[in-house]
Amino acid sequence: MAVAHAANDYRLGAQAVADGVYVFSGRNEHFTRDNGGNIVNTGFIVGTDAVIVIDTGPSLQYGEQQRKAIAAITRVPVRQVYVTHQHPDHYLGDAAYADASIAALPATISAIQTQGNALADNLYRLVGGWMAGTQSQSPTSTATPGVVEIGGRKLRLIGTAGHTAGDLMVYDEASRTLFAGDLVFHDRAPTTPNADLLQWLNALDQIRQIDFKVLVPGHGAVVRDASAIEQTRDYLQWLSTSLHTAAEQGRDMVEVMNQPLPERFQKLAVHDEEYRRSVSHLYPAIELTTLPRR
Amino acid sequence: MSRARAALLVCALWCAGSLPAHAATAVDTPVDPLNSPSWQYMRQRFLGKDPMVFDARVQVQMPSAAEDQMQVPVHVSAPGLTDVVDVLVFADLNPLPKILRYQPTSAAPDIGFRFKVEQSTPVRAAMRTRDGVWHVGGAWLRASGGGCTAPSVGTGQGFWQDRLGEISARLWPQQPGLERLRLRMIHPMDTGLAAGIPVFHIDRIDMRASDGRLLASLQTYEPVSENPVISVDLQHSGPVRIDAHDIQGNRFAATVTP
Numbered sequence: 001m002a003v004a005h006a007a008n009d010y011r012l013g014a015q016a017v018a019d020g021v022y023v024f025s026g027r028n029e030h031f032t033r034d035n036g037g038n039i040v041n042t043g044f045i046v047g048t049d050a051v052i053v054i055d056t057g058p059s060l061q062y063g064e065q066q067r068k069a070i071a072a073i074t075r076v077p078v079r080q081v082y083v084t085h086q087h088p089d090h091y092l093g094d095a096a097y098a099d100a101s102i103a104a105l106p107a108t109i110s111a112i113q114t115q116g117n118a119l120a121d122n123l124y125r126l127v128g129g130w131m132a133g134t135q136s137q138s139p140t141s142t143a144t145p146g147v148v149e150i151g152g153r154k155l156r157l158i159g160t161a162g163h164t165a166g167d168l169m170v171y172d173e174a175s176r177t178l179f180a181g182d183l184v185f186h187d188r189a190p191t192t193p194n195a196d197l198l199q200w201l202n203a204l205d206q207i208r209q210i211d212f213k214v215l216v217p218g219h220g221a222v223v224r225d226a227s228a229i230e231q232t233r234d235y236l237q238w239l240s241t242s243l244h245t246a247a248e249q250g251r252d253m254v255e256v257m258n259q260p261l262p263e264r265f266q267k268l269a270v271h272d273e274e275y276r277r278s279v280s281h282l283y284p285a286i287e288l289t290t291l292p293r294r
Numbered sequence: 295m296s297r298a299r300a301a302l303l304v305c306a307l308w309c310a311g312s313l314p315a316h317a318a319t320a321v322d323t324p325v326d327p328l329n330s331p332s333w334q335y336m337r338q339r340f341l342g343k344d345p346m347v348f349d350a351r352v353q354v355q356m357p358s359a360a361e362d363q364m365q366v367p368v369h370v371s372a373p374g375l376t377d378v379v380d381v382l383v384f385a386d387l388n389p390l391p392k393i394l395r396y397q398p399t400s401a402a403p404d405i406g407f408r409f410k411v412e413q414s415t416p417v418r419a420a421m422r423t424r425d426g427v428w429h430v431g432g433a434w435l436r437a438s439g440g441g442c443t444a445p446s447v448g449t450g451q452g453f454w455q456d457r458l459g460e461i462s463a464r465l466w467p468q469q470p471g472l473e474r475l476r477l478r479m480i481h482p483m484d485t486g487l488a489a490g491i492p493v494f495h496i497d498r499i500d501m502r503a504s505d506g507r508l509l510a511s512l513q514t515y516e517p518v519s520e521n522p523v524i525s526v527d528l529q530h531s532g533p534v535r536i537d538a539h540d541i542q543g544n545r546f547a548a549t550v551t552p
Contacts, residue, residue: 125438250466250474252406252525254355254369280361287523291462291478294536294548 008061008130010038012069017214017222018175020046020153022073024057024066028188028220028269031058031089036130037123038062040089043179043216044070045172047151050079053100054170054179054216056093058123060134063093080150082157083139084181084218085164086111086194088119092134103143105159107166111194113138143168158210162200163190163218169207176213183207186220186228187267189274190235192281197240204233220269235265239278247287256283324348328416328432330386340382340392341420345427351375352431354383354419360437365519366411370419371404375429378403380422385435387415389487390516398526401501401510402472406525409517410485411437454482454521459546461536467552468527475501475534478523479546485516496522496546499538503530504549 014022023043031037037058045052051070056063070078083091083104091112094102104112116136124131145159156171163182170179182191183203207229217228246256257276265271326333327348337346352375356368370383381396381403393409403421418432463477479496486493499512509528528534531552538546 122438250464250476250525252369252476253367253408253523254357254406257357257367258355276357277361280357280365280367284365284523287476288462288478291464291476294461294463294550 008036008132010036010057010062010065012038012062012065014044014069014073015222017043017216018172018177021172021175021177021214022046022070023216023222024069025221026089026219030270030273031123031126033126033128033130035127036062037089037092037127039219041216041218041220041222042066042090042093044078045153045155045170045175045177046074046076047153049076050151051076052150052153052155052170053078053081053097055084055090055181056081056096058089058092058127059131060093060095061130061132063096066093067096076151082143082168082170082179083108083112084168084170084179085166086115086119087164087182087191088116088123088136090181090218091139092120092123092131092136094137094139095133095135101141102139103141104139105143105166105168107161108164108168109139109142109166111165112136147173158206160199160203160206162196162198162203163192164194165196167203171210171212176211177216178207178210178212178214179216180207180218182218183232184215184217184228185232185235185268186217186223187231188219188269189265189271190232190278191274192239192278195278195281197236197282200236201233201240204229204236231268235268238262238265239275239282243279243283243286247283247290250290253279253283253287328386328418328434330416332386333416336384336386336391336418340384341428341430344422346420346430347427349375349421349429349431352419352421352429354417354432356417356433356435358434358436360411360435363411363437365408366435366437367406367408368417369404369406369525371402372419372421372429372431375403375421375423377424378421378429379424381405382420382422383418384420385409385411385415385417385517388412388517390485392515393417393517394515395513396526397511399508399510400529402527402529404527405512406523408519408523410519411435411517413437454480459538459540459544461538461546461548463536463548463550465534465550465552467531471529471531472527473530473534473552474525474527475550476523476525477536477550478521479538480521481540483514483516483518483520483522487516494540494542496538496540499524499536501526501528502535502537504533504535506535509534 026040042055081102120136154173158169460480466474484494
């Protein structure tokens with residue numbers, strides 16, 4: 001057992017991004033047996049008598065190691081966990097926080113209840129032994145958008161949608177840090193299995209209005225300006241336009257997948273795979289709008 | 295790719311030596327560039343003793359891994375290969391390997407469609423040219439399980455019962471004498487492998503000119519995805535009549551104007 005744990009070490013090191021605000025940065029990759037699913041950013045905020053965790057990673061072991069890494073920084077106990085959305089790399093470590101409140105938006109909770117097991121199964125297939133002991137579990141409470149105060153930290157919970165049906169952002173007023181979840185990607189192609197592009201673009205408009213100093217994207221390096229927002233918006237706008245144009249031109253799905261990406265997106269990590277996956281997710285509905293009923 | 299090309303070369307040599315007079319040794323199947331465990335059986339079942347070559351001009355394009363096992367997009371084409379009279383598409387390791395058959399009478403031998411995959415498998419297109427030789431190309435598809443034995447989405451929702459056979463389609467003129475037809479039909483395309491749901495699928499879609507002349511004929515089998523979406527390139531200008539039926543004898547028809 002000890003050996004297995006040593007082999008599956010995520011080597012989580014907390015990076016301070018603001019006063020009392022820390023981030024664990026994942027790799028800009030796909031799920032592999034090498035990275036164990038650590039492709040995601042998670043983080044925590046330290047209050048006077050409570051630590052608030054934002055997302056718990058892809059597995060029970062990640063959650064446990066995250067908790068240990070937090071304990072190495074502060075003795076203040078974790079009281080509150082927020083799950084930004086339903087995707088398995090963001091919440092499967094929840095079981096490491098059985099003694100804390102775990103909150104998510106209602107749409108996230110219902111998606112986890114209906115699809116959670118299938119998503120966890122899929123991750124087992126992709127990353128293998130790192131998943132040992134991991135089970136999908138439903139968040140214990142509903143996150144209500146608005147301002148909450150936990151451990152003396154004033155947090156604004158922002159409920160939105162677009163990447164999935166429920167995307168929760170957490171904004172720390174004192175440090176002006178925004179945990180944007182997967183509404184913002186940075187130097188990595190966005191994922192779209194549950195996306196509504198129009199809603200997502202609207203959510204990005206909303207994020208632009210937020211007065212943040214530090215932005216923690218769901219994937220990719222932390223930023224202190226709007227560049228990651230603009231990059232995500234640029235990609236999604238291009239994706240939407242090019243899929244609609246291809247459908248209008250009568251392109252078949254595979255032909256659309258084979259289209260080269262504009263040069264500015266070729267530097268995004270995993271752009272090739274994610275673009276093809278996005279065509280699978282989004283093109284069927286878009287092409288139907290170009291096929292009139294006879 | 296280089297392996298496939300090498301194999302093609304080997305088969306080309308083999309065929310050059312054996313055609314047409316010595317085709318009796320056809321059981322000496324050329325080495326399968328995809329190294330599939332069931333290639334011998336596939337060949338026997340679908341091509342019989344007909345002469346065949348592995349031909350890199352026959353392309354099966356699809357993503358290398360199935361994102362949605364119920365809807366794997368495939369585009370089959372054969373740039374540079376002429377006189378194709380029959381196209382057969384199959385997946386060696388699917389429980390029901392045969393996906394579709396297509397006779398491009400007045401059409402390019404190209405076809406786009408989606409299918410249900412049960413596990414990782416080679417997907418192949420075999421194209422018979424007028425001289426009787428099958429030209430075979432293909433690729434591996436990675437998949438983790440469950441496309442053929444899961445019930446169709448519509449079967450659970452009852453949605454298809456009101457709209458069975460509804461046809462949506464459009465023509466895109468490409469150049470003089472060539473137009474792309476894309477069509478979508480509503481049908482559950484049940485494989486018969488999901489518990490309690492009998493086999494039920496469209497089995498024929500004919501495309502004709504308005505004077506009744508056959509442009510292309512498509513036979514679809516169980517693995518073709520629910521609510522099939524098909525793309526073909528017809529050597530034709532002007533309206534196309536679609537005549538289709540399923541294995542229970544339901545007939546569906548529509549006329550598409552450019």
